[in-house]
Amino acid sequence: MTMKEAMKERHTVRKYKNKDIPADIVSCLKERIADNNKVHGLNLALVTHNSEGLSGIAKMILARGVNNYFILAGTETLDLDEKLGYCGTDLILYAQTMGLNTWWVGGMFNKKGAQKNLAMDHVKINGIIAVGYGETQGVPHKSKVATEISEYKGSVVPQWFKNGVEALLLAPTALNKQAFKVIGEGKQVQITYGNGHLSGVDLGIGKYHFALGAGEENFEWKTENPRLV
Known part of the structure; x- marks a missing residue:
């Protein structure tokens, strides 16, 4: 699957199977993260096998089985949020090409929980992206023209x-x-x-x-x- 194909196939998925992401795919995701961090000066990270980055409300009401996620983080600059959006998109589409599903969690993430899984504490975290094998492939939302x-x-x-x-x-x-x-x-x-x-x-x-x-x-x-x- 190409990135363009992934763009058309990707839909928000909030419920995930109890299925580990294989080690080789985790390695590929981490390499993609490292490339984005190097080029854009960010501190993106992948967390596996825990749900600490998701808020309690999200776990109770919206999500199920979220045990892996990207952390969107970087040093505070005027264009930090734009960079996080740009690079986060690269990650969700890349993950889609590898058969994974994602959910961009904006307002319902646990900042303290995510921070525990970063090696530095001086950066700003502005969201997480759940990643894994969805129970479904999601559905398109109503769109403008x-x-x-x-x-x-x-x-x-x-x-x-x-x-x-x-x-x-x-x-x-x-x-x-x-x-x-x-x-x-x-x-x-x-x-x-x-x-x-x-x-x-x-x-x-x-x-x-x-x-x-x-x-x-x-x-x-x-x-x-x-x-x-």
């Missing part, structure tokens, strides 16, 4: 822009708000996201999806929204 979130300033909308917006509509966002606004002109693209506690994370998620769908070789972010590299 392209005209509600995008605009292209030109007589002909290029196919790469259409593909990017289509990919963006597949992105997970807090409360499924999809509060994106994408404006294209020539080969330049500007993307913004509405206000809210997780708006920076959602912006990073959106940038990853748009770039994956459009193809990074086909466009460039406007300077006020530089591409994360």
Whole structure:
């Protein structure tokens, strides 16, 4: 499965089988985490065989069998949340290519529980991502349409822009708000996201999806929204 295929197959899954992730797949996930940490200066981590990062309410009401998760963490900077969203998206799609399911846990994670599983205590944690073998593959959520979130300033909308917006509509966002606004002109693209506690994370998620769908070789972010590299 390719990353683009994973983007279409991925859906939120909150209930998981009592099945360990094989050691070779754990190793691959950790390598992917290390690459993201090195490139973006983050402190992402994978925790296996415990549920300490999930809040008690989430365990009682929403989740079942969550025993593995990615911790989204890094040193506090102005663009930290955007980086966490961008790299977290890379991890959930990569996990999907390996036959795993995920749930991006924003407001219902246990910060102290997650912190216990990090080697450093000076970083900010802004969520976890449950990962494992889902009891189901999840289902698509109701989505906005392209005209509600995008605009292209030109007589002909290029196919790469259409593909990017289509990919963006597949992105997970807090409360499924999809509060994106994408404006294209020539080969330049500007993307913004509405206000809210997780708006920076959602912006990073959106940038990853748009770039994956459009193809990074086909466009460039406007300077006020530089591409994360």
